[in-house]
Amino acid sequence: MNSKHHKIKVGISVGDFNGIGVEIILKALNDKNITDFFTPIIFGSGKLFSYQKNVFKIQTNFNYIQHPKEASNGKLNIVNLWKDNVNVDFGTPTEESTKMAIDSLEAATEALMNEDIDVLVTAPINKDEMMKQGFKHAGHTGYFEEKFNKKGLMFLVTEGLKVAVSTHHIPVSEITKNISKEKIKEQVKILNQCLIEDFCIQKPKIAVLGLNPHAGDGGAIGNEEIEIIEPAIKELFNEGILAFGPYPADSFFQADKYCSFDGVLAMYHDQGLAPFKTIAYEEGVNYTAGLPYIRTSPDHGTAYDIAGKNLADAQSFSEAIFTAIKIYRNRAEYQELTKNPLKSKVLANDNGIDEDLPEENE
Structure with a gap:
């Protein structure tokens, strides 16, 4: 440099x-x-x-x-x-x-x-x-x-909204088998370091979205949140990374919610990119983090x-x-x-x- x-x-x-x-x-x-x-x-x-x-x-x-x-x-x-x-x-x-x-x-x-x-x-x-x-x-x-x-991370950014996706261009039927506790931890660490180094955010707050509707609703609509996502977030937090969630994706992208975080990890492509492109419109940038x-x-x-x-x-x-x-x-x-x-x-x-x-x- x-x-x-x-x-x-x-x-x-x-x-x-x-x-x-x-x-x-x-x-x-x-x-x-x-x-x-x-x-x-x-x-x-x-x-x-x-x-x-x-x-x-x-x-x-x-x-x-x-x-x-x-x-x-x-x-x-x-x-x-x-x-x-x-x-x-x-x-x-x-x-x-x-x-x-x-x-x-x-x-x-x-x-x-x-x-x-x-x-x-x-x-x-x-x-x-x-x-x-x-x-x-x-x-x-x-x-x-x-x-x-x-390993990189697909990261969509604007000044006020930054969304990464855990799985990229794969069929919806393959999403579940392509997420794991270890992968989520690795990706949040990449996202955290990127926010520090590349965006000058000293202590980033990162939101992690759930995979299922209503973030699984306590296991009634899927167990990925309980078995994979929540343990990953807990371990990350114990390691000093300010990770929170999992949040239901259907209500997360309200201004009073997403604006409280410096970055977001969505579980799959459209879960993150559909709201991002709606909110950011022509201002969005795709950045390969990590x-x-x-x-x-x-x-x-x-x-x-x-x-x-x-x-x-x-x-x-x-x-x-x-x-x-x-x-x-x-x-x-x-x-x-x-x-x-x-x-x-x-x-x-x-x-x-x-x-x-x-x-x-x-």
Whole structure:
């Protein structure tokens, strides 16, 4: 990690170009002052972006490069992975658009691991089509877990609501056999550390949702809460982590309840994402927590139904970019402070606080 004055290099994978991925990238970067804040490095095709910027009537100039190391500050850089013409068929995933999505993701991930970029923001992919082309994972999370050899956690975040999910892209029929006390404990620990390191929350309060309706209703509607979730929460609390629950999911996402917590662990995908996307709407960001590298994405998919119609809103993609930058800086500061614990006292004194002074009434 570098100093807080470092111009952060934001790598961007293009996703499926027959969806809204390129459109939201163009719109998010369509500000002449955007490169004052970071250096964008897109992994894609110059011809593709030239074509789509004309479709959406966006006047943007790109710096075409062959390797991310060649990126220039103050410019919108494109690593030109594909030099041939690209056939765009809005609204329909094709073999060509799927292969570019895979190539873009793999090139951007390699650059991230080689520290040629500082963070990665991924545009939406078509999971089913990518798996047909040999991609082994039903989503980004599993892919990054394999590449980085570390367990991650799908974590949807805004300023006021942060929701992780215990099980990701699996059938509902397989949820029960994919939760365990040990897994929940591991995930809450990841979530707790992420809130501390990446979001600067000193003592996070974490809510854990139940699996069954009414959180099992004392065993009348399932025993997973009694046998798995409650013991996990009790052990976590005894280890010093402020975990609470299990809470019934049907009533938890009322403002007076979820706002009392810094993070939430839902048991399965839709249990957490349905309320999150309803509350957060266009502001939500998908963040893969617990990994050694920072990756974010918008909280929506390829949106083939509006692709090519100039209707896509880039707000979530912009939020994903600036969330990644914020997490990078937070994590760098945390690592600096924990590397030199005396630094925290110096920072306190710089703020006019002398930690050695007694209280006035002592």
